[in-house]
Amino acid sequence: MAVREGRSQLAGFEEAAEELGRTKQACGFRWNKTLRAQYEAELEDAKTRPKQMMRSHLKQALMSFDQLSEAYQSLKKSHEALKHEHDDLVKWLEQGLEKVRQ
Template sequence: MEVKKRKDQWLQQDDDRLANIILQAVSEGRSQLAGFQEAAEALGRTKQACGFRWNKTLRKVYEKELENAKSQPKQMMRTHLKQALTSFDQLSEAYYELKEKHEQLQHDHVEVLQWLETGSKFLKKGNI
């Protein structure tokens, strides 16, 4: 006698795929709801069915993985923030160096103009 399967029965591969999609979404900082929508499209089910399966059955199984996934966006944000602050410090340092060089060039420019003016006056007087 053959055992009949329900059309909407969840297979282990469906559960695995659903869990992977949800954990990936959460680790990227997206919501579980966004994961349900993505899983629905991938599995050919409704997002409500995916959400129900996750919350009723799989969430308990993947509790540790879910907690780890939730902490990943925070760690990534800290890393990005550190990089941004380092970049900001480097940019600030470069800005102040360029500002100092610019001021020196302005000063040199004024001196060259004064020297040219003095030379021009000297030539006009006919001292050569």
């Protein structure tokens, strides 16, 4: 069942070997010699499924990236405005302190 879960055929042979008490090489040989033809369509489906899932995840990641980029730009503008306001307040306070000292 490893291939159905997106893992390699070798992982499937290892899993079968544990369950059947055989070597993974023996399981691989039996698969290639007799069983592959019976399960060819299922195997091809399992091979393409991860690609489809990856495309879906990639689309999601790109959308998330766009949203994060927009949020970052918005935060950057807000930060710049707050920094400017902060700098103005510091100047105003410094000017006030100078007048108090005089």
